[in-house]
Amino acid sequence: MTDKLNLTLLLEYIPPSSLDYLDWVSVGMALKFEGYPFDVWDTWSQQDSRYNAREMEAKWESLGHSKDTPVTGAFITMKAKENGWTSSAYSGSDGNEFLAWDDEVSAARDYKFIDKAWVEGQEINEPTDNWSPAEQLKTYIQTLFKNDDYIGYVVESWQKDDGKYSVSGSGNYTRTAEEILNDLERYKNEKDLGFVVGDSKKEAGAWIRFNPLDGKGVKNDNVTDFRYALVESDNLGLEKQNAIMRELELPIAALVFSGGKSIHAIVKVEAKDKNEYRDRVEYLYKICNKNGLQVDGQNKNPSRLSRMPGVVRGDHKQFLIDTNIGKANWEEWQTWIEDLNDDLPEFESLAEMFKEDPPLAPVLIDGVLRRGHKMLIAGPSKAGKSFALMEMTISIAEGIPWFGFNCEMGKVLYLNMELDRPSAYKRFKDIYQAMGIPPKHLENISIWNMRGHSIPMDKLTPKLIRRAQKEKFDAVIIDPIYKVLTGSENDAEQMAKFTNNFDKVAMELGTSVIYCHHHSKGAQGGKSSMDRSSGSGVFARDPDAILDLIELDVTKSLRDQQKNRATAKFYADIIRDEKPAYFPEIGQDDFLSASEMRKHLTEALGTERAERIAGFELGPLSKRVDLMTAWRLEGTLREFPKFDSVNLWFNYPLHYSDDAGVLKDLEPVGSEPAYKRGATNGGNSKNSEEKKAERAKKNTENLISAFTTLDIESKGELRIGELVDYFGKSRNTVKNWIDNQDILKIDSKGIVSFVEKSNE
Incomplete structure (x- = not known):
């Protein structure tokens, strides 16, 4: 049973006094089925006043099971959970705590804040x-x-x-x-309640x-x-019962001494229906x-009987101890209980932290993200x-x-929520x-294919933690996250609870959590990068790093x-593959010009071959370029300084950086048109x-x-045609740019x- x-x-979470006879027997049957000895059931049962030592062994021997439904x-697990046990409180044989399959993150609470051993009894008069x-x-x-x-x-009873x-x-009902x-007012001076409710036996x-009932029955x-x-x-003891009920701040309407060994607390639960009543009880x-x-x-049971104050029972009276004590209502009490068990950390002294000088979490993506963040x-869409x-x-x-950001080598779990398994494999x-690059470290990548198995994040979190712990x-x-979203993405409170699941995963596993979300509808070019995500502003405030992709207008x-x-x-590439001997004869400038390279192709392979290539093989290449999209990656960071925007081409299936710098002057799709930007301040001459x-x-x-990019050999000079090809502008336009500045000349x-600058 060690495993x-x-x-x-x-x-320990199941007091036998809280069970009826059937549940008590079921505990014994469960222990017997799982191989526990009689002593375990017997010792546990001794806590109940109904315990009868002479009957226990015979009862144990009689416990049997149906083969179909043992x-x-x-x-026992179910009954323990009903009384506050959570599987996160259990450690396995390896000493590691774990969550059960169906646990929710919110369920992992202790709810114990009173030690009955230290509570002083409160006297009852x-x-x-x-x-x-x-x-x-x-x-x-x-x-x-x-x-x-x-x-x-x-009032009637039997012995x-x-x-x-x-x-x-x-x-009576x-x-x-x-x-x-x-009637109570009429007979208020009587020594008992016989005239009002009937006579009861003194012993009972x-x-x-x-x-309240409907006047038709008592069910x-x-x-x-x-x-x-x-x-x-x-x-x-009675005094301890009285003290703990008050310490718990139970919203008690009436506190009644039963005339025996217990106090009856009539607690306000204020449920709207039977189901809510069951849950609150x-x-x-x-x-x-x-x-x-x-x-x-x-x-x-909501129709349960309690002791009536104002009558005698044996040597004692059944009487009201107090009324309307504790919290005012159920909502106030439950909020108070939850606040006491919020699992929040204690206050810390900054002086102690200065002494400790806690180290920062290691960097995972340089300048962007730390581990555990x-x-x-x-x-x-289509980014x-x-x-x-x-x-x-x-x-x-x-x-x-x-x-362009350096990454530390590490293990990654990729939750694939959209693609089927073969498609995900092919895409990787x-x-x-x-x-x-050669796939040298495939063992560092694990994929959890969840298409067709998506569940809300609050349900997924404990399952993810359990599977990923080791x-x-x-x-x-x-x-993406829309597959596991809980609640409306426009509701800040619901989204705060949703994103708290990411904190739970990061904290429990010590891992960075990276997730993907979509932009809101409409043009995004005029918005800040942190305001483009669809839904609540929680998405702009919760992450430690926000990386946003916006399309550029090519x-x-x-x-x-x-x-x-x-x-x-x-x-x-064709010349290099088919005529490698010719390849060194090509000048560096010619590599940037299609027309010059066409001439080299004709000289290297002949006119017929060159025309066939140009006629039949350039179509797909041209279409591929037409399908390329341009993107700008911007960042909003909590832990690092803001980085310069990164411009990217997306050429299926890969993004690659714009090393040539041709994208940096492009405006995002949806930005304000140029003619509007030029009309600022009524177009006055100063602004112009x-x-x-x-x-x-x-x-x-x-x-x-x-110039710096194209001057590969650092000769310090270029032909204007190279700049014309680079910018895709006319020769006159580029010449005008050069003439209107004093750093470059033509x-x-x-x-x-x-x-050349003088030394003066």
């Missing part, structure tokens, strides 16, 4: 012989009922074989509170139902309002049981977000840069091939330039001059950047070079 849950530990340890029975019952009824409520009560008394019959109160006492179906629940316990009993007040589980990647996440997965697994394989992942990537001239370059490279100066400065920066032969 199983230790059921003896769970029995009572197993799952029954029984009324003297001069008490007023009528006043006792009057106060009780006025506290619990409305005038037109029907009240059920029983059982063990000498104890029990109710006889259903009693046809009188309203107003009718009984009128009398009973009253604490919820649960006859209850008209689920206002109250009964808390009764006899495992402690379960919650109420769980809190009491966890804090040392073992509640009698047989009192759960959260990151959101957002973008519109290739899933491809970007897969590229990131590979980059972390192989320890190579991602979009295609990306590896497009990246041009793997020590450095990153968990969830793609001009026709730039796309033509890319076709020119792609064609030139295509020709060069400022705009003109800004454009000239931008042109100069672009020229220098292009001579009569079209050679561009830097202006």
